[in-house]
Amino acid sequence: MPRNRHDVDRDAKIAEIREAAVGLLRAGGYPALSHSAVAKELGLARTAVTWYFATKDDLFAAALADIYVADLGTPPADGDVMARLRWAVERLTALQPLTHALHERARHSPAAAELEAAFQEGLCTRLRALLAPHVAADRLDRVTTTVIVFVEGLLVQPRTTGDRLDLLEFLVTDLIGASGRS
Template sequence: MPANRRPRARAEKRDEIVAAARALFVADGYEVTAVSRIAAEAGVTTNTVYWYFADKDHLLVAVLEQLLAEALTRYESVVTQPLSEKILFAVGELSSMHALVDTVHSRRASSPVIDEWHTGFHDLADALTRADLPGENAEAASAIIAFVVEGLLTHPGDEAGRRAIVELLVSRLVSG
C-alpha cells in the first residue's frame, strides 16, 4: 500500500507548483516571476521545482496545458455553434490570458519546448476550424482565422466591433 501514496503525493506536489506558477504568471507576468517565488508560493524549495520541471519554460508549458484543457472543456458549449461563435469564443478565452499569449510568441524563437507547444496549439486550433471551412482553401482560411484572432488580441476594440470583424471574415471565407 505505501507504494500508492508516494505517486499521489508527487502528483499533488506537481499540481501545487503548477497552480502557484499559474497564479503568478497570470497576475504578474512570466518574465518578472522568479522560480524561487513560485517555489515559495507552492511551499517548496526552488530545487524541488527543478525536480519536477527542467526549467521555467517547461513549467510555463505545464500551465498552458492546464489552461488549454480547461478552455477545451468550456469549448464543448459552443462546439455545435456557427464558426463565428467558435472564433469569438477563442478570442474571449485568449483575451483573458493575453499576457501569456504574448509570452509564448516572444519566447518561442528561443525555447524549443514553447515553440513545440505553440505549434501543437495552432494544429489543434486549425483542426477545430477546418471542419467548418470549405474544401480546397480550408488550410489558408484556417491560417487567416488565426491571424485575425491574433490581431483581435492585439487590437481588441469593443465586443460589437469584434463580432462585426469575425462575422465578415466568416461570411467571406465560407462563401468563397
C-alpha cells in the same frame, strides 16, 4: 531533517507545482512566474521546484498548457459558426498576454516552442473541423489559414470587444459566403 524525495508522490507534487504556477501566471503573467515564487507559494525550497521543472520555461510551458486546456478545452457543443468563433476569440483575447509571452519564449526555449507548435496545430485542427461543413474542400485550408491570420492580427490590435466581433463576423460572412450558421 528534510524529507527524502522518495516519500513524495511525484505526480501529486508536479500537479501542485503546476497549479501554483497557473495561479501566478493568471495573476501577473510571465514576469510573475519564477521557481522562487512557486516555492514561496507552496512553502517549499526553490530547489524542490527545480527538481521537477529545470527551467522557468519548462514551468511556464506546463502551466500555460493547463491554462489553455481549462480556458479553451471545452468549446460550446452547439451554436452556429459565429457563436463558436466569438467564444474562441474572446477567450484568446483574455489569454493574449500569455500567448504573446509564449511566442517570445519559443524563440529560445524548446519547451515553449513545443507548446506553441502544439497550440497552433490544435487551433488549426479545431477551426478546420468547424469550417468544413461550410467551405468547399479545395478552399478549406486557405480559409482556415486566413481566419487564423486575421484573428491573430485582431488580437494584437487595440480594439473594443464590439469592434473585434463585428470584424470577425464580416470576415466569416464574406469568406464563407454565408451567415456562418450550421
